[in-house]
Amino acid sequence: MHKGMILILAVLIGVMVAVPAALVSLDRNDPSLSSIRVDGGSSAASLDSGPGVKVYLSREKKVETFPMERYIRGVVAAEMPVNFHPEALKAQALAARTYIVDRLSRGDFSDMAKWGKKAGKANVSDTVNHQVFLTDKQLKEQWGDDYETYSALINQAVVETAGQVIQYQGKPIYAAFFSTSNGKTENSEDYFAEEYPYLRSVPSPWDEASPKYRDRKQFAVADFVDKISRSTGKQVAVEAFTGGGWLRVTQRTAGGSADKVQVGDQVFTGRQIREALHLSSADFTFRLSQGTVTVETKGYGHGVGMSQWGANFMAKQGKSAKEIIRHYYRGVEIGSMDSYLKKE
Structure with a gap:
C-alpha cells in the first residue's frame, strides 16, 4: 500500500477512536447527565461533597465542620442498625439529609445555646435533641474489626441518595422518624404541637416483629x-x-x-x-x-413519621427506598437539596 494512503488511514483510525473518547469525557462533565435520582444517586457523588455542616460534638465539647454527605453517613450509622436492608438505610439517609437541609435553610440555630457558648456557633448537635451523629473515630471504636464492612454498607446508602431530600409542595419536610410503631404511626399534632399534612397516621403492621415492639x-x-x-x-x-x-x-x-x-x-x-x-x-x-x-x-419512640423497623421490613418485602418514604410521608416527592442551599 502507498505510504500516503497508510498515513491517511492511520489518521482516520485515530479520529474514530478519539472522538467517542472525547464525547465520553464531555458527558462526564455535563451536569445534566449527573442528575440526582433516588435509585442511583449522583454519578459525581462522594462523601466529601455538599455544603459544610457545623456539628457540636457533645463528648469533645467542640464544634467541627463536616461535608454534608459525611455528616449524613455519621447520622445513618448512629440512628439505624447497620445490618438493616440497603433500601431501609437509603430511606434513613433521605430522612436524615432532609432534616438537616430543612434546618440549614431556615437558619435558626438558637436552640444551640443550651450547650454553651461554643455550641452557639454550630448548626446542630450530635445528640437526640437533633440527630445522633458519630464521627469516623467513634465508628471505628464501635465497629472494631467490622469497620470496613459496615462502612461500605452505610457509604452505599449515602452516596446512592446524595443530594436528595424529601419535599412537600416544593419545600423540605420535617422528616420525623422513630424506631418501632404500635402497628400505626401517629398524626403529628397528636404528639407534637404542629400539624403537618404529610405526617398522617398510616398502617405499619410489620412492626410487630420488631424486638422493641x-x-x-x-x-x-x-x-x-x-x-x-x-x-x-x-x-x-x-x-x-x-x-x-x-x-x-x-x-x-x-x-x-x-x-x-x-x-x-x-x-x-x-x-x-x-x-x-x-x-x-x-x-x-x-x-x-x-x-x-x-x-x-x-412500640418504641414518638410514633410520628417513618418507623425504622417498619422501613426495614418493607424493604425485605421488596419495597424501594422511594416507596418506603412515600408510605410514611404522605404526598411527598424526592428532589434536590440544591434548591435550598448554596454550594460552598
Whole structure:
C-alpha cells in the first residue's frame, strides 16, 4: 500500500477512536447527565461533597465542620442498625439529609445555646435533641474489626441518595422518624404541637416483629404518682378514689396511643405520662394489683413519621427506598437539596 494512503488511514483510525473518547469525557462533565435520582444517586457523588455542616460534638465539647454527605453517613450509622436492608438505610439517609437541609435553610440555630457558648456557633448537635451523629473515630471504636464492612454498607446508602431530600409542595419536610410503631404511626399534632399534612397516621403492621415492639415496667403506686407529679409540676391526689378508678386512659389518638389519661384528680396527655415514667411509647395500658402499677407499652419512640423497623421490613418485602418514604410521608416527592442551599 502507498505510504500516503497508510498515513491517511492511520489518521482516520485515530479520529474514530478519539472522538467517542472525547464525547465520553464531555458527558462526564455535563451536569445534566449527573442528575440526582433516588435509585442511583449522583454519578459525581462522594462523601466529601455538599455544603459544610457545623456539628457540636457533645463528648469533645467542640464544634467541627463536616461535608454534608459525611455528616449524613455519621447520622445513618448512629440512628439505624447497620445490618438493616440497603433500601431501609437509603430511606434513613433521605430522612436524615432532609432534616438537616430543612434546618440549614431556615437558619435558626438558637436552640444551640443550651450547650454553651461554643455550641452557639454550630448548626446542630450530635445528640437526640437533633440527630445522633458519630464521627469516623467513634465508628471505628464501635465497629472494631467490622469497620470496613459496615462502612461500605452505610457509604452505599449515602452516596446512592446524595443530594436528595424529601419535599412537600416544593419545600423540605420535617422528616420525623422513630424506631418501632404500635402497628400505626401517629398524626403529628397528636404528639407534637404542629400539624403537618404529610405526617398522617398510616398502617405499619410489620412492626410487630420488631424486638422493641413490647415492653413492661412496674411501679409502686406512691412512686408512680410521685414521678408524674415531679415531671409535670401538677400534684396528684388519689385519696378520694376507690379501686382502679383513679387511673385510666380516657381517650386515644388515631394511631392508638394514649391521648388523655386520668391520674387521680388530674388529667394528663399520653406524652406527659410517657416522659414522666420514661416509657418506650405513648401506647400504654395500666394494671393495678396489690399496690403496684404495671405499665405495658407497644412500640418504641414518638410514633410520628417513618418507623425504622417498619422501613426495614418493607424493604425485605421488596419495597424501594422511594416507596418506603412515600408510605410514611404522605404526598411527598424526592428532589434536590440544591434548591435550598448554596454550594460552598
